[in-house]
Every structure is written in structure tokens, then in C-alpha cells.
Amino acid sequence: MSRYDSALTVFSPDGHLFQVEYAQEAVKKGSTAVAVRGQDAVVLAVEKRALAKLQDARTVRKICSLDDHVCLAFAGLTADARVLVNKARVECQSHQLTVEDPVNVEYITRYIASVCQRYTQRSGARPFGVSFLIVGFDRGEVPRLYQTEPAGTYHEWKANATGRNAKTVREYLEKHYSSETTKSRDDVILLAIRALLEVVQSGTKTMELAVMEKGRPIQFLEPEEIGKYVQQIELAKEEEAKRKKSKKETA
Amino acid sequence: FYEIKMATVMDHFGLHSFPTAVPCSEVYSEEVSTGTSIMAVEYADGVIIGADSRTSSGAFVVNRVTDKLTKVTDHIYCCRSGSAADTQNIADLIKFYLSLRSVETGEPPLVKIAANLFSRRCYKKRESAIAGIICAGWDKKEGGQVFSIPLGGMCLRQPFAIGGSGSTYVYGYCDAHYRAGMSKEECIEFVKNVLSLAMSRDGSSGGVIRIASIEEGGVERFLFTGDEIPKFYQD
Numbered sequence: 001m002s003r004y005d006s007a008l009t010v011f012s013p014d015g016h017l018f019q020v021e022y023a024q025e026a027v028k029k030g031s032t033a034v035a036v037r038g039q040d041a042v043v044l045a046v047e048k049r050a051l052a053k054l055q056d057a058r059t060v061r062k063i064c065s066l067d068d069h070v071c072l073a074f075a076g077l078t079a080d081a082r083v084l085v086n087k088a089r090v091e092c093q094s095h096q097l098t099v100e101d102p103v104n105v106e107y108i109t110r111y112i113a114s115v116c117q118r119y120t121q122r123s124g125a126r127p128f129g130v131s132f133l134i135v136g137f138d139r140g141e142v143p144r145l146y147q148t149e150p151a152g153t154y155h156e157w158k159a160n161a162t163g164r165n166a167k168t169v170r171e172y173l174e175k176h177y178s179s180e181t182t183k184s185r186d187d188v189i190l191l192a193i194r195a196l197l198e199v200v201q202s203g204t205k206t207m208e209l210a211v212m213e214k215g216r217p218i219q220f221l222e223p224e225e226i227g228k229y230v231q232q233i234e235l236a237k238e239e240e241a242k243r244k245k246s247k248k249e250t251a
Numbered sequence: 252f253y254e255i256k257m258a259t260v261m262d263h264f265g266l267h268s269f270p271t272a273v274p275c276s277e278v279y280s281e282e283v284s285t286g287t288s289i290m291a292v293e294y295a296d297g298v299i300i301g302a303d304s305r306t307s308s309g310a311f312v313v314n315r316v317t318d319k320l321t322k323v324t325d326h327i328y329c330c331r332s333g334s335a336a337d338t339q340n341i342a343d344l345i346k347f348y349l350s351l352r353s354v355e356t357g358e359p360p361l362v363k364i365a366a367n368l369f370s371r372r373c374y375k376k377r378e379s380a381i382a383g384i385i386c387a388g389w390d391k392k393e394g395g396q397v398f399s400i401p402l403g404g405m406c407l408r409q410p411f412a413i414g415g416s417g418s419t420y421v422y423g424y425c426d427a428h429y430r431a432g433m434s435k436e437e438c439i440e441f442v443k444n445v446l447s448l449a450m451s452r453d454g455s456s457g458g459v460i461r462i463a464s465i466e467e468g469g470v471e472r473f474l475f476t477g478d479e480i481p482k483f484y485q486d
Contacts, residue, residue: 065357067350067354068354089351089354089355092351093348094347096347096350097344097347
């Protein structure tokens with residue numbers, strides 16, 4: 001097996017590209033990122049890792065904007081993500097220069113995925129160890145969410161997570177995502193936070209949140225605002241627990 | 252129409268070129284240019300920019316309602332004079348750079364950055380491009396600023412700037428009538444008068460007067476046509 005995983009251009013006898021699969025492992029080690037697509041808003045929430053005392057929290061940005069109407073969050077190797085984000089930003093402008101129209105979310109996702117795929121077929125270079133959750137609005141009207149993977153594939157999602165414990169978060173989203181729970185901006189934010197809280201400690205310092213609404217630029221929520229939503233969720237959880245307890249007692 | 256072209260012939264003795272008259276089948280006998288009168292003035296809260304609206308190709312007026320005030324960012328515009336194609340191309344490119352920069356920094360770009368990008372591009376292409384640009388706008392750091400980027404690609408900040416073929420006729424009027432510290436309305440009157448004088452003497456300038464004000468709150472556009480254009484001595 002090990003003979004087939006150093007040079008990239010080589011398939012293993014049973015059809016695996018091991019470097020690509022190892023890149024997926026790198027993604028699984030990254031901090032969790034969640035994305036939820038609602039009717040009028042899309043939300044990105046990422047886990048904030050505990051920082052060293054002297055480190056400036058503002059320099060650890062896991063949510064980046066690509067253009068006025070598209071942004072993304074990632075899990076995996078930060079440096080790899082930075083390179084791809086820079087390429088994507090230039091491509092967004094290049095598209096607008098040539099065709100005088102801002103990119104569609106699918107177009108820029110396809111571009112990033114194509115770059116990732118190129119590096120799975122090149123000798124002397126390794127794949128990018130990043131998985132992106134790309135959100136935005138097409139023509140300022142239609143909300144979109146896509147996920148890319150190191151293999152160079154991409155898919156559209158209604159809600160998804162990537163990074164550590166992504167499976168747990170995704171299962172929560174599968175259970176709780178519906179058109180009812182994603183109607184308003186607040187609904188979508190609450191769902192994203194609740195999903196992330198499944199795997200992240202409750203608090204305002206443990207997560208970073210960004211919202212994008214129709215026709216408005218990306219908004220990063222301040223820790224106080226996140227705190228308010230977290231409080232709301234905790235209260236709801238307490239009430240739910242009380243109700244269950246009283247039901248048990250009466251029954 | 253006939254125009255003179257160089258014909259090249261290879262004969263027994265080698266390659267020869269000689270001038271020859273060739274009929275002009277195309278409509279345009281000269282490059283499409285924004286002959287133009289453009290100007291920009293700084294005031295306390297921002298800048299006023301103005302331009303005529305004539306795009307000519309020789310004696311033919313290709314567009315008599317041109318918009319020569321081109322947006323490069325929400326708060327930075329450029330006034331274009333010279334070759335229409337060259338200036339449109341350069342403005343598109345600078346729009347690209349400024350848009351990329353604002354995504355990367357998360358803030359709107361400074362006017363002097365836009366001006367210097369124009370300057371670098373114009374200097375790089377100085378042999379082939381014919382572009383006289385006035386870059387003006389508002390930013391949080393310095394407020395309203397006007398930068399003049401004439402033919403060779405130099406960049407100079409000025410309290411007010413005039414450009415284009417029509418500007419040559421109004422240097423005297425501008426020097427006599429400009430005052431520092433004019434209000435927004437006074438600046439608009441100043442620009443209207445200067446452009447009207449330039450348009451009446453320069454054959455490559457004419458049409459309507461387009462004016463825009465750029466302040467912190469955004470851009471407001473004005474249009475002056477026909478009787479709204481000030482009249483001076485007419486013989």
C-alpha cells in the first residue's frame with residue numbers, strides 16, 4: 001500500500017488515490033464549520049479554537065469573503081485555504097472584467113474544485129487539504145450553499161458541516177432542518193448555532209458567525225450578539241428539560 | 252474617402268514599401284476619441300466632477316450623450332479623455348484591482364490608491380495608449396481628492412483639475428475664477444461655466460454637461476441640457 005501513496009499520479013491496484021484520501025483525513029482534523037441555507041439568509045458558523053494568551057484573536061479568520069455576494073468557511077490546512085481563497089478572489093474579479101457580471105456561486109465553486117482536482121493529477125505536488133463551505137446569492141436573489149472536497153468534487157447542500165465531528169453536526173441538521181426552521185434570518189442563525197453546539201462548548205468565545213442576506217454584504221456577528229442567541233437556546237433547552245420533567249412526574 | 256496606406260511589395264531585388272491611396276470602406280476614418288472637456292474640483296465634503304458628452308471620430312459624432320464619468324468604486328470616479336477604447340479598457344482594469352483590494356482588506360480603497368493604479372497603468376502603456384484621466388473621489392482618510400493623470404502617466408493631486416482637448420481654451424478662466432473653500436453649489440456653478448465655455452470653443456466637445464458630486468453619503472448625478480447650459484458671448 002505504501003508504494004502507491006507518495007507520487008500522486010499513481011493509482012493503487014484497487015483504484016485508490018491515497019494522497020487524496022489522506023487529504024480528507026487532514027480535513028477531518030480541522031475545526032468544525034457549519035453552513036445553513038435559509039430562504040432569505042445563509043449562515044456560516046465555525047468553531048474557534050482556544051488561542052494562546054498573547055495571540056490576537058482577530059487574526060484567526062476562518063470565514064473569508066470572496067466577493068460582495070459570496071463567502072466561505074473551511075476546515076483543514078489554513079495555509080492551503082489561503083492560497084485557494086486568493087485564487088478564487090482574483091477569479092471573481094476576472095469574471096466580472098470579462099463578462100461584466102458578478103459570479104454565480106456555482107461558478108466559483110466549480111473553479112475552486114477544478115483547481116483542487118488539478119492538484120490530484122500533478123506530479124511533484126500534493127492535493128489541497130481543505131474542504132470549503134461556500135455560500136452566497138445568485139443575482140442577489142437565490143441563496144446557495146456548496147461544499148468542495150480535496151478530491152475536487154463539489155455538491156450543493158441545504159445545510160452541511162465539515163471538519164471535526166462533522167458527522168454529529170450533520171445528523172443534527174438532518175433531524176432539525178426544515179423550511180419551518182429556516183424561514184427568517186434569526187431562525188437560520190439559531191439552527192446553525194444549535195448544530196454547532198452539539199460538538200462545541202457553549203459560550204461566546206468558542207464560535208465565529210457570519211450571516212449573508214439578500215442584497216446585503218456579509219455581516220460578522222459580534223460576540224455579544226452570538227451570546228444573545230446562545231442564551232436564547234439555553235433558555236429554550238432549560239424549559240424543554242423542565243417540561244419533560246413535569247410530564248414524567250404527572251405521568 | 253481615400254486614406255494613405257503603405258503598400259509592401261516583394262520583387263526580384265527585395266522588399267519595398269511605398270505610400271499608396273486606398274479607398275476607405277469603413278465608416279470611421281479616425282480612431283474614436285473622447286475629444287472632450289473634463290474637470291474635477293475638491294470642496295469641503297467631497298468632490299464635484301464634470302464632463303461634456305461628445306465622442307467623435309474625426310468629424311462624425313459617434314455618441315452625443317456619452318457618459319465620461321466612469322465609476323471605479325462606490326466613492327471613486329474617473330473622468331476619461333483621449334481614446335475611448337483605451338480609457339474604457341484602463342478603467343475596467345482599475346475597477347478590477349480596486350474591487351479585489353476591497354475584498355481583501357474589507358474596506359473601501361483610498362482615492363490615492365486608485366489614482367496611483369491609473370498612473371502605473373498609463374505609464375506602462377504610454378507608448379501605445381492615449382489616455383488623459385482625472386481620478387477623483389472621497390475616502391474616510393483624506394476626504395475629497397482630485398488627481399490629474401495626463402498623457403505620459405504622471406500623477407498629481409490638485410485642488411481642481413481640467414483635461415481634454417477643450418481644457419486648453421479655459422485655463423485662463425479657471426485661474427481667474429477659482430477660489431479655495433467654495434461650497435458644493437458654487438463648485439457646481441464653476442464646473443458648469445467652465446465646461447460650457449470649453450464646449451463652445453472646442454469642436455471635439457459638446458452635447459450636454461454631466462456633473463456628479465461624490466461625498467461620504469454617496470454619489471449624486473446632475474444633467475444640464477440645452478437652455479440649462481450657461482450662455483456667454485455669442486457672435
